Amino acid sequence: MDYPKSVPSVGLVNGKFVDENPVNGTPGSLIPAAWGNSITDEVVNVVKAAGLVPDEADLGQLLLSIQKISQSDSAKYALDTGASGTYVASYAPALKALVDGVVLCFKAQNGNTGASTFSPNGLTAAPIVGAAHSALQGGEIVANGDVWVQWNSSIGTGSWVLIDSTGGAFQVANASKSQHAVALGQLAGAIGTTAPQFDSSLKLVTTAFLARSGKQLSGVVPFTGALTGGASHVGGFLYGWSATANSYSLPNTVSLAIPVGAVITLANFGSNSMAIVPQGTDKTQTPSLPATSSSFTLVSGASAEFTHVGSGTWFITGNAVNSSSADFAASIGLSGYQKLGSWIIQWGTASAIAAGGSLTVAYPLTFPNAALMTLPGNSAAVGSTANTCTVGVKYGGASQCTFYANGTVGSPNVPWIAIGY
Template structure:
């Protein structure tokens, strides 16, 4: 069983301790050593400069202080040890400002333990704790060896010490790059995508840099230009933005424009939507305005509204001057009026419907209409982009509603009708030719001259542009009404 004697200071250790007590230096402990030597006759421990027979260096793994007692701890194993030995002596070394490293203190064991060589079934370890009594424990420091071993208790003691990592924390916090990712500081040779933002301690505190062209930043930070400017950094293009314009507050309220980055048109995430994004989405009506009587003239402020006409509405609706509102402004109409309501242009503006130009479009009961201001075809121009009121102007619904007229349907079916004064065997010519064929043709005598001759019939195969009609009047012209269906 070990029986260590009290440690004593060597002569050089006493001289160093005097300097420490005088406040000339700190006591910096550098390492411990163990050895197997026996003090020769005629020598004293105080006069030693090293152990009598040093065997192993014991790196300092931990240092602690309680009152005026400082404790240093070291741990060793027999890994790599070729020859075992009896641990008879333990020395503590310190740094003298004049002499360099010296043997500061030493203790001996009169009943030493044997420290075996490597090669057994298990690795043998041993922990050494050396207690040093000083007048002021704060004057004692130790050089901790990064390769030194620690026990669980040493590690727990270290982790519970609030000052354990103070030096590392201070170094970390003083580094400009320590929180670069967290603070979104500019970083070299980094890939950025459009919409990324970064900051820099080298730029003014109110500047923010927005990536407008994706790429990889350069090896050195650029010199940031003035607000509103752009700069190429490696293959990245940055725009300099003044963040003071983002949330100018007065009395807790936003008083200026709050600028943002517009997401892609079909973005479905939880990003905040800018007014530009809402406009691109095209799904929001600004309001609904119902009118019970007219006429009315719309204003630019009503863009995006639904103009709702009540059943008793009469009169016209006049659009605002197209030049007074931005391109892309949309007006929505729905009519419940019992009479046709013209939606008419302002001044000499133009309304385009199916490549035709008109001055007004009628809204019949139940009709809808969507008009958009467009600069693509002129400064004062509107285009009908939707609604049932535009159907009569579409080629699939082409018509001529007259005494001799026609009506086209989206299926391709064409209805034609008319009247003609012709002799028997004369031809009825259609207002328009049927492109593909005639399914049905019916003639009828509309003015009876002789009851017995009041009949009419068509040729067996009606033509595409005209059809022969026979009646009982011979060479006397009869008034014939007719109707044809074809495609």
């Protein structure tokens, strides 16, 4: 609508109405009936569109009508009548041209399975793109979902940008900053940065972080001679292999901030024993012995896991602890013993038993419960390998036994072996 410029002699001044001026004798502008009716009809149409009944005495109807129409937004909502991927909707009043920024909503009749288009009021169908300005891939629109699109003439030759779609997936551009949403396609390749070693936050875990945290071997380190442990050895497998003596100093848990649960695996492939030495105030501990700052001996062919259990203590597990465990303690010599868990094997020699006499021998270690049997070996006189007599054994409790020489040729030596628990 506009001022009645086409009406002859309407009397507009500078395109606007003016009042009559009796002093100057200038007439006022005319108000044509057609123009007055058109103004009134436009206002009445707005009132009716808002669902109100026009009332001549109500001077607030136009404002109320505009507010109601704006709140209902019914002019921008329609039902889809197209097919999957080709969405069509008719709005009232009808859209005659597209303007950048216009937002429309439609209720989808079908979901999409790939690239899609939208045509309102018979206008040329244009692509629907996601927030990344890329064609839809499928699943962004679902049947009976409400879909909001916004026209952008600068994307391609003009596209509808999917602002929201209830029940559908949402397309995002690839993340490039710390607060960006991540696209699924990015997860197939490298993304972000690996968190620092021992990080315990809720950051995204990468395979590199897993390796450094000991979830898989972080590396394999062969060495010869003396090697000082570092934080990079955590989660790794290290082995000494030279013919000369090797040694390894465990990482300093204080200066290197080694966390509880850190694990290092060590193996001795060399021909000599390997000394494993704690650093600083750190200690090592086996299942049956108290924590100690002394070195742990890893014998040739043995391996062990060293786990930091807190307070600077490295707990040792693996086959290497058998030799240091009280359950597998041993005293090796001409007489001695070997513990095998609850079982104990002991051995020795009853020397120079007088012919026809006896000799009581104390076991190297008192059996905790009982000696089950003591067996004598071949007996011979001192300095001779010839058998001289038969030998008997008398049980003497858990700490000793007595040997008897039944013969006349004197002073036999009797090797023996005992088993108990």
